[in-house]
Amino acid sequence: MRHWRREFSRRHIDIGGRYASMSEFLQFFFSGLTVGAVYALVALGFTLIYNASDVVNFAQGEFVMLGGMVTVFASAAGVPLPLAALIAICVAVAVGLLLYWLAIAPARGASAVSIIIITIGASIFLKGGAQVAFDKQFHKLPSFSGDAPIDVLGASILPQSFWVLGGTLAAVLILYVFLEKTLVGKAVLATSANRLAARLVGINTATIMALAFGGSAAIGAIAGILVTPITLTSYDVGTMMALKGFAAAMLGGMGNPLGAVVGGLLLGLLETLGAGYVSSTYKDGFAFVMILVILFAMPQGLLGRRTVDRV
Amino acid sequence: MTTLLNNRYAILAALAVVIAVLPFTFPSNYYLRVASLVWVSAFAAIGLNVLMGKAGQVSLGHAAFFGIGAYSAAIGPAHLGLPSWASLAIGACISGLLAYFVGRPILRLKGHYLAIATLGFGVLIALVITTESRWTGGPDGMPVAKLTVFGWRIGTAYAWYWLSAAFLLVGAWIALNLDDTPTGRAFLALHDSEVAARVVGIDVAALKLRAFVIAAVYASIAGSLLAMMNGFVNPDLAGFQHSVELVTMVVLGGLGSIVGSIVGAAVLVVLPQALTVFQEYENLMLGFIIIVSMVFMRDGIVPMISKLIARAR
């Protein structure tokens, strides 16, 4: 106890140390936010598909991979970066639609776990395809606005981090406006809330689900494009992304777009703060222990749908 | 044939015949190795099927128990001087106890929340195994002492074939007989409807927990067997990919079907071996086959086949 008090007072006297720990914290914080923003986008993709179709899509990470890899290869072929990114989004959307039409729609009525296995199969398939179509190397993209770090109160932040954060914010806003302010967006929510009633008011639920897969693929691809200049990419980055994105979506509460974002950012922060203040070796463990604790306390996630029982 | 698939003694007899005949068709010991792998994986899958097929609970971290069993078989003889078979038993006890204590809070969660919680648990165990290298040899793994039973060292491919097959038969027998016990009947009620089961006075939480413990013990024993058979363990055995593989075996073969678990394990072990001829297209093919089989056999291979046979009648 006395030792602790001495430690405490020492910290307060050591102003320089306090400054250092403040800038350290900011460094952790911004790194966590950047990493978390990507998890948030992946989680958002999970949420969109889950909302429309009740499917948990474990191939979600593959959209991130496609976004990065297609952009890399298109720009290597001489296509200007913005156009290459657009091509990548289109490719991902096409893959998302095909995934729905060829693998998910034909399995209509299968159990949830069967459909999860289908998406895992799709993930293996897409990874295998990327390995043949591209290669097995790691690749990078140039940062969108240079590599000179920006100093924020002693923390060095890459300009690309702001792109990631801004991109995430934009994606979330667009999705929010789409879901809350457009009739088609509400039709997505309606489809998720009550498939039968949705069909009875004339919503083409198959189209809505295809839309969700396409949109989710686009979000994933955007995440891949934004983050590749920081994290590099390769044909098999998807598995880890899917794992973290799924964790983030569950942490926030499956089915809630805002929850996905909160869950993603929180997971990113848990990881970096865990690495910074607890132990870098056990940082993933720290993150998952926190997830378990939160879920035990709130079994529906932080912002989960308070189950309105479906009839 | 359908009645055959439903009669448990017929299933066991058929399985025994297959096990006895197969080695005569094998051109080399390599096939014994692959078959032994199938038996061991099937053993784990049967256990997981009790949890998934009968209690209706999914676990995406089940390889953790597999890993605990495997590392028990490795650490027991290497660090504690225990005999291998005792290490196997201790591993099974540790897994069962861990499942009992972890299962209580985890199984309160539902659906995908349960999935992520088990996944997190699996990641934690795998992380501990990878990190505590003084005991586990770290990410590169560690060697495992050969199994010795009554001074007889089990090392040959044949010995392992028969041993793993014997374990599988016993494991399948226990799982099949579960239906006749009060627990098994309670599972049936639970399978129909959780609410209904609760109404007739079944302690649903305790029942799920029992299934979780059973599944953990099965996985642990399978892990120990594989470790001793390979003479080597590494953290992959406890990893997420392996968990997914186990779940895929169960679902592909057919939820709730013991034969299905064996078939699922066989497919997932043999397929990558067969697909090596496609070289770099291997993963493409594997993913494609998984998708196609789940789309066209959504209930799994074995239930689908028995349905087809029933319809042909």
Place this chain on the structure above:
Amino acid sequence: MKIHNLNQLNRRAVGCLLGISVFGLAVCGPAYAAETIKIGSVLSITGPASFLGDPEDRTLKLYVDKINAAGGVAGKKIELVVYDDGGDANKARTFATRLIEDDKVVAMVGGSTTGTTMAMIPAFEEAKVPFISLAGAIEVVDPVRKYVFKTPHTDKMACEKIFENLKQRSFTKVAMISGTDGFGASMRAQCLKVAGDYGIQIVAEETYGPRDTDMTAQLTKIKGTAGVQAVVNPGFGQGPAIVTRNYAQLGMSGTPLYQSHGVASKSFIELAGPAADGVRLPAAALLVGDKLPDSDPQKKVVVEYKQAYEASAKQPVSTFGGHAYDGLFILVDAIKGANSADSGKVRDEIEKTKGFVGTGGIVTMSPTDHLGLDLSAFRMLEIKGGDWTLIQPGS
């Protein structure tokens, strides 16, 4: 395994699939008679270690074709059987059995990672089939196992080479950030073990996961540790590239950064970008072949390999492919020396390898040394202007 065998390959594939569908497993018998010498290989061509397995695979195929085009070894053609374990040790173990029992190979050159190698060792030891591993860790050949050899420098040697250089620069306080994959963890352990021998004190230690995408948190902690004179990063794959980039981002470039031989390929420089400038690492002569003096005995070998590989693979050479080259030719020389394809005799010949000039160094094996390289095989390189440069001894 190339085009001229495609027909047999297809027939075998069909037979195999048929066998699997009808009988479960049987019917996939061996497809070739013994007029060829069979060499096996299990590599991590896909998965997290694909940057090791892929160039190894390309190298083996390229040179087996070359050898066969030139008439083969001891009058017989070489037949190469390659399996991809995807980095999974359990899969590797099964393929090892397959090579031994089903393909009946004379010897094996493969095992991209220490994890897969260690899993396969029991199978080869038991079957008494020589196994030349391409994995990094010292535990592959220490303790010496009768049938196991390896070609890459050990992680212990890499630590020693780095510490030797640190000592020459009079740095004693060092921070370490290592990957938690097999390579990183094993090298970390070796570095901790030998640090004392060079008077090095490890004052800060951090780790990162093999799939981590951001190491600024760990590096920030190192940055905040007083008195760090240099940072060492044992790791392979993309991790070290991200560490290097984060290092520059945090403005730590004033403190020297040492990478390991695990990043010894051009793609590291490309991925790390300008941040790689000033990074030092121990690596084989292969990376700086054109900069070697003509008197260097390795020059001819490494320049030829580099040209052949880059022409065929259309990608920059890495030391990993070089390890496969060394393994293949040590084996071929041994088969020539034994004038036999008998596994036991070939093993004895491998152990007698003396003065073999490879891409990794000059190899002289013995019953107590199944690696046969010493510290001189490592060159200390520094990255300057996007290329490797040899540093002057003592600087």
Place this chain on the structure above:
Amino acid sequence: MLEIDGLHSAYGRIEVLKGVNLQVQAGEVVALIGSNGAGKTTLMRALSGVQPITAGSIKFLGERIERLPAHARVKRGVVQSPEGRHVFAPLSVEDNLSLGGYVRRDKEIEADRQRVYAMFPILHEKRHLLAGGLSGGQQQMLAIGRALMGKPKLLLLDEPSLGLSPLLVDQILAAIAALRGDGVTVLLVEQNAAAALEISDRGYVIETGRIAFSDKASALLSDPKVKNAYLGFE
């Protein structure tokens, strides 16, 4: 307007509709009565295209529609208010009504919404609340209102009064009766057969998947067979 001919439908191997024949003329209110499990709801769902049929034809305004997907039928004017309310619980009342007009592209959607509010003032009062929070009767009103937003030519009402208090039943039935004044044709399935026949022109009695008999509503009301089986003693 609607002609159903020999309609068959099955759940797995169990055949629920065994050749139903039924007609509805434009401007009529037709009641379909029958005991539980007779196939009423199955028929309604088959008409809307959310229950697959195995044989038979459905003609609407002279056009075969039995192969059309559900949303195309809504577009043609066949709109259903399903049994059990089925509102979009996590969406607001207003959003529920907007989605009722999902297939429409015309300008009168807002006017129609006001008309629904006029019909059920309580919905207007609670228009910003989530539909899941409404009482059972209010949800039923919302379901009917939502169906009306689809501008139905033929409105299929499945058990609109199920589980409601007598007061609410009267209110709902009065609303249905008012619809015919607006020129909407109605096919009505009701447990409360007497009340349904009161507001109907004609009625069909369905028994174990087949139409047993049909007649004018007034005739059915006085038919002793119907009285015994479906209306109870009065």
